[in-house]
Amino acid sequence: MTIPTIQHFAEYKTPFYYYDLELLDKTLRVAADEAARHGFHLHYALKANANARLLAVIRERGLGADCVSGNEVAAAIASGFRAGEIVYAGVGKSDEEIRLALGENIGCFNCESFPELEVINDIAGSLGKTARVSLRVNPNVDAHTHHYITTGIEENKFGFPLEQLERAARACLQLPRVEWRGIHFHVGSQIADMRVFQQLCAKANAIQEELLANGLAPTSVNFGGGLGIDYENPDEQPVPAFADYFQTFAKHFARLPGQQVHFEPGRAIAAQCGTLVARVLYVKEGTRKKFAILDAGMNDLIRPALYQARHRIENLTARPGDVEPYDVVGPVCESADCFGKDVLLPPTRRGDVIAIRSCGAYGEVMASRYNLRPLPGARFSND
Numbered sequence: 001m002t003i004p005t006i007q008h009f010a011e012y013k014t015p016f017y018y019y020d021l022e023l024l025d026k027t028l029r030v031a032a033d034e035a036a037r038h039g040f041h042l043h044y045a046l047k048a049n050a051n052a053r054l055l056a057v058i059r060e061r062g063l064g065a066d067c068v069s070g071n072e073v074a075a076a077i078a079s080g081f082r083a084g085e086i087v088y089a090g091v092g093k094s095d096e097e098i099r100l101a102l103g104e105n106i107g108c109f110n111c112e113s114f115p116e117l118e119v120i121n122d123i124a125g126s127l128g129k130t131a132r133v134s135l136r137v138n139p140n141v142d143a144h145t146h147h148y149i150t151t152g153i154e155e156n157k158f159g160f161p162l163e164q165l166e167r168a169a170r171a172c173l174q175l176p177r178v179e180w181r182g183i184h185f186h187v188g189s190q191i192a193d194m195r196v197f198q199q200l201c202a203k204a205n206a207i208q209e210e211l212l213a214n215g216l217a218p219t220s221v222n223f224g225g226g227l228g229i230d231y232e233n234p235d236e237q238p239v240p241a242f243a244d245y246f247q248t249f250a251k252h253f254a255r256l257p258g259q260q261v262h263f264e265p266g267r268a269i270a271a272q273c274g275t276l277v278a279r280v281l282y283v284k285e286g287t288r289k290k291f292a293i294l295d296a297g298m299n300d301l302i303r304p305a306l307y308q309a310r311h312r313i314e315n316l317t318a319r320p321g322d323v324e325p326y327d328v329v330g331p332v333c334e335s336a337d338c339f340g341k342d343v344l345l346p347p348t349r350r351g352d353v354i355a356i357r358s359c360g361a362y363g364e365v366m367a368s369r370y371n372l373r374p375l376p377g378a379r380f381s382n383d
């Protein structure tokens with residue numbers, strides 16, 4: 001990631017997200033090439049970042065879209081994603097959202113419950129349409145990641161429990177306005193250990209065999225997202241391990257002849273190209289600590305407060321002197337408003353420019369107006 005010089009930022013009001021669109025494009029090229037090697041289809045997960053400037057670059061590289069709300073479907077369409085390459089997941093799709101997605105003729109609904117299947121069937125009937133549907137299955141694979149972003153173990157709200165899958169597939173075949181496509185998984189996010197994906201393949205193989213034994217052949221399988229990135233050393237591995245990732249599925253998933261294989265990467269596409277840029281408002285000496293108080297807070301980037309996530313923090317204002325530990329905090333009235341404890345920084349002063357790295361995914365899109373603070377701005381490398 002190329003971060004411009006401090007002079008470049010001097011005129012900009014902080015805080016803002018800075019996006020290196022060249023790195024985004026390079027990441028997309030690698031992801032698309034490695035997927036194409038195996039004939040896999042990619043759908044970018046808009047939930048990671050739906051900034052229109054990023055969406056334009058992502059669409060240019062030919063990815064489809066993975067959406068979780070009617071507004072995301074609308075944003076994908078507005079950015080030029082082809083409707084037939086949009087997939088739409090979520091446990092709580094409203095009637096209005098389903099109507100919108102059917103109206104746009106999206107590629108596939110990833111369905112999560114029996115009542116949802118019926119509602120989709122009814123609304124499709126009333127619109128004179130047929131809905132293509134995949135069934136999201138909860139495969140009970142532990143992603144070994146933060147519990148808020150683990151989605152594939154038994155006790156959470158996502159997907160059909162495994163033992164209901166066959167019944168769900170039969171329900172699809174009976175519903176006149178539903179066309180059953182296959183199965184969908186997503187076991188969690190920020191997964192760096194390829195063994196988790198190997199386990200997912202093994203589960204998918206077993207599930208598929210069982211379905212086939214019962215005369216049910218999925219024509220499509222979707223493995224969701226989840227590929228992790230290197231938050232500690234963003235400059236050493238700016239482009240995530242797409243080759244290993246897709247290779248794992250090519251090797252361990254027993255693909256049926258002619259079967260389509262889909263993925264929904266979010267973080268792996270968008271995270272490393274984004275940096276939250278802030279200024280130091282005050283340096284406060286505590287009893288035992290020094291606090292660097294920024295003009296960015298948890299409303300701008302909530303990941304550290306919500307998931308105890310660690311982002312690399314750098315002082316872009318180069319200063320001579322040895323590094324020392326600072327607690328880097330925001331101005332919001334919550335103790336959780338802390339970006340990092342004991343972060344080693346060079347001697348830091350009021351006005352210094354701070355970069356919080358690897359923020360392109362689940363950063364800007366999760367910003368809020370808490371404390372009635374303004375939303376952060378956005379700047380782009382090609383402005």
Ligand code: LLP
Pocket residue numbers: 045047048066089149185186188189190224225226227264265266267268303307361362
């Ligand atoms: N597909 C589905 C069905 C998902 O639920 C998700 C993410 C993705 C794809 C994209 O996953 P990714 O490739 O980004 O791992 N806000 C949290 C992450 C929440 C992920 C939710 N689902 C964070 O900041 O870490």
